[in-house]
Amino acid sequence: MSGYARAIALVLAMTLLLGGCSTPIGVRRLDPREAYRSSTASPLGGDGAGSSTVVILHRFNLTAEYQTDPAAAIRTLHARTLEDKRRDIVFALAELTYIEAERLTRSGDAAERHRAPDCFLLAAVYAYYAILKPDLQPAPSLFDRRLQAAIDLYNLSLWQGLKTGEEGGIELKHGIRRLPVGGIEIKVDHHRLPWDFSQFTRFEAADGYAIRGLSVRNRSDGLGVPLIAVRRSASENLFGSQAIPTTAFLRLEDDLARLGNGAMRATLELHSAYDNDTVAVDGQEVPLEKDTSITTAYKLAEEEIWSFGIDAFLGRLQDVPSRLYRFQPYEPDRIPVIFVHGTMSSPVWWAEMINTLSGDPVLGRRYQFWYFFYNSSRLITVSALDLRRAIAANIARFDPGRNSAAMQRMVVIGHSQGGLLAKLTAVDTGDRLVAATIAGKIEDLRTSNENKEMIRDNMVITPLPAVKRLIFISTPHRGSYLSLNFARNLVHRVITLPVGLVKGLGRIYGFLSDNVRHHWQGKIPTSVDTMSPTDPLLQAIAATPLAPGVKGHSIIAIDDPGIQPPAGDDGVVTYRSAHLDGMESEFIVRSGHSCQERPETIEEVRRILLEHLEER
The missing domain is CATH 3.40.50.1820 (Alpha/Beta hydrolase fold, catalytic domain)
Incomplete structure (x- = not known):
């Protein structure tokens, strides 16, 4: 076939392609509900990574690696964020680490399931920095959907990260936790509780319970894990278990670079929901997530x-x-x-x-x-x-x-x-x-x-x-x-x-x-x-x-x-x-x-x- 004939054939092929059902780039109509779901997709809703996280994977050519080895992609992205101070990278790390923790939880390998709480804790660390770290750019905006998603990721990941006790119970103790990209030393600060810490027999997550019989569940939005702090039975308490609503807040005291060196310090603060509404972080007042109805129902169950x-x-x-x-x-x-x-x-x-x-x-x-x-x-x-x-x-x-x-x-x-x-x-x-x-x-x-x-x-x-x-x-x-x-x-x-x-x-x-x-x-x-x-x-x-x-x-x-x-x-x-x-x-x-x-x-x-x- 001559060069002229080949050119004619190529033109005809392109004409047939363009005359088909779709083009390589284009649009598709969505109804409002579908558009909302698409723009608010989050791993917390079972949707996988959000669109902004997909952008980050594409930006650093990690899409394929993430599909085959998500842990390696997370490590690569973690190394990148130590030098690149864009906030959207840390948002993405919080989502990707949470998704990996969820995968470990469902794994048939007991060793992988055992690592899941540490992976959840790492997701909480990333979410904390994405929300509160002032040296990341740009500053967080109240109108950024990722900010609310990161708040939810922090709270839920911290809850799951504390489930290291028997049969998945919450465990509050001093010590070093080995995370997928480094270590973190946690100190428990319980001096804000109204009773001596030794008097409490267990702590349970408020979100692990539904409430029946009360018309209203009193909650206030913020950071932290609402807990039921159950005290050893006392003669002065007649009706039900003696419990107070408490919020656990993990405060990070170092930057992410210290995490890789195994020397990051953190304090797990326990706040009585009757007393504290906010905590001060880097000069700003941060509201605590609280649930005061849960102990009322818990006591009367x-x-x-x-x-x-x-x-x-x-x-x-x-x-x-x-x-x-x-x-x-x-x-x-x-x-x-x-x-x-x-x-x-x-x-x-x-x-x-x-x-x-x-x-x-x-x-x-x-x-x-x-x-x-x-x-x-x-x-x-x-x-x-x-x-x-x-x-x-x-x-x-x-x-x-x-x-x-x-x-x-x-x-x-x-x-x-x-x-x-x-x-x-x-x-x-x-x-x-x-x-x-x-x-x-x-x-x-x-x-x-x-x-x-x-x-x-x-x-x-x-x-x-x-x-x-x-x-x-x-x-x-x-x-x-x-x-x-x-x-x-x-x-x-x-x-x-x-x-x-x-x-x-x-x-x-x-x-x-x-x-x-x-x-x-x-x-x-x-x-x-x-x-x-x-x-x-x-x-x-x-x-x-x-x-x-x-x-x-x-x-x-x-x-x-x-x-x-x-x-x-x-x-x-x-x-x-x-x-x-x-x-x-x-x-x-x-x-x-x-x-x-x-x-x-x-x-x-x-x-x-x-x-x-x-x-x-």
């Missing part, structure tokens, strides 16, 4: 604690004392909020409210949450005495010199019967309760000084100076219409009162007025007796105003949305019984009696607590 309230009411838990428990470690600069449960209930029913309030960015920093557990079948004044003594004991323990201004601004929140106990922390009854129940003056009674003192402790009440505000939720100030004779008789048949209480009240029963003995039907009274609308003791408590300087708020449930106050009830307590004159506010929630979990109730409590912060 044990089935038996949900029956504590009923078991105590029925007398099955004779040896469980009334006590004030702290939901979190004590902080002198935070105002205590004390939750008091109602009849046949327990502190677990405050979980939704505590979880929501503790997750609030303002309230979570200014308040600490405590709860009071008691046997709700006992006479109201007996349980109220236990509450007052518990508050006083905690003040004496944590603030004996009265130096904490926060400790002197307590808020007590009570639901149902718990509201009656709350009121008895902040009233001056004088001889009002004695006159309503005892035939004569205490000093004139022909009985022992011990009995006189018992009557005085229960019936002559002075306000606790530290309690400054009360919130009553569905509280039967004038009794419950369910506490009539039939219900009271039924309760007496099914419950077993504590032996000590029976003996104590038995010693003074003869000094009760005829009216009271008639009402209590000659029996040792229970809380249900004293929540009867006709009970003389309850009537006297209802008539007693709050002490000067104490502010009160009422949250009253009315179940029927078509009924307006002063009519209506919540199925247990009428509006007229729950209403108190002289309150700072009164909020109506459309709900049944157990309204403490309702969003409207929680929002009203939040409003009141914010108001409390503004007042001095």
Whole structure:
């Protein structure tokens, strides 16, 4: 074939090629969802390397090597970044190392699986430098998708990198870790935790658990691995395992060149999620990743604690004392909020409210949450005495010199019967309760000084100076219409009162007025007796105003949305019984009696607590 003929043939071939279905370079239409997936592809989503990482491999002619020997390609790229200070190389290294760690995790070779945590830790190291290292160029931009991807890579890789314990458990210890491109010496810094490090039995990753039963999972975005720090069981913790939300943050103290020399230093810092929101790195405040809901759910995952309230009411838990428990470690600069449960209930029913309030960015920093557990079948004044003594004991323990201004601004929140106990922390009854129940003056009674003192402790009440505000939720100030004779008789048949209480009240029963003995039907009274609308003791408590300087708020449930106050009830307590004159506010929630979990109730409590912060 002549040269002319060959030229003609080539032109024809090119014409056929260009007339085909596609060209070597061109475009293809994408719908918006597909376009988004393409631009945000990440190994964390199982998509393989992102487009910017593919660019880096191509830039240094490593695409083929990465396909056949990814570890070698990572080493080559690592050597490059020691001289080339472009930030996108370190972004790529974080992704590629994470992908390699994932491959090792799935390997059928046990030796390779054993190396996976070290490879994950190296991915966290690269991600840390890509996010925070100031000498890399250009400076990180908030609008760079790779920045958020690197944050996620750091957090997830650090979690996986700490799983060197038995059966993949998290292990926090000093030592040297051998990474694929060098060594790193890690020192654990636990001085920020509220308890001694030796008291913790284990640490678990918060992201390793899903939460059920809580409406909101309180998380804040940042750097670090949210952990559940589980403390050795203590007598002062009744409900569930004692655990606090913690964040592990790996701080790198040297540049990448020291990693290759096996001398990079790092500190694994443990931060209580109740205290620290940020850490300072190279002059900038870096937010910590936190999860404060996980420990709430973790503590309450044990089935038996949900029956504590009923078991105590029925007398099955004779040896469980009334006590004030702290939901979190004590902080002198935070105002205590004390939750008091109602009849046949327990502190677990405050979980939704505590979880929501503790997750609030303002309230979570200014308040600490405590709860009071008691046997709700006992006479109201007996349980109220236990509450007052518990508050006083905690003040004496944590603030004996009265130096904490926060400790002197307590808020007590009570639901149902718990509201009656709350009121008895902040009233001056004088001889009002004695006159309503005892035939004569205490000093004139022909009985022992011990009995006189018992009557005085229960019936002559002075306000606790530290309690400054009360919130009553569905509280039967004038009794419950369910506490009539039939219900009271039924309760007496099914419950077993504590032996000590029976003996104590038995010693003074003869000094009760005829009216009271008639009402209590000659029996040792229970809380249900004293929540009867006709009970003389309850009537006297209802008539007693709050002490000067104490502010009160009422949250009253009315179940029927078509009924307006002063009519209506919540199925247990009428509006007229729950209403108190002289309150700072009164909020109506459309709900049944157990309204403490309702969003409207929680929002009203939040409003009141914010108001409390503004007042001095």
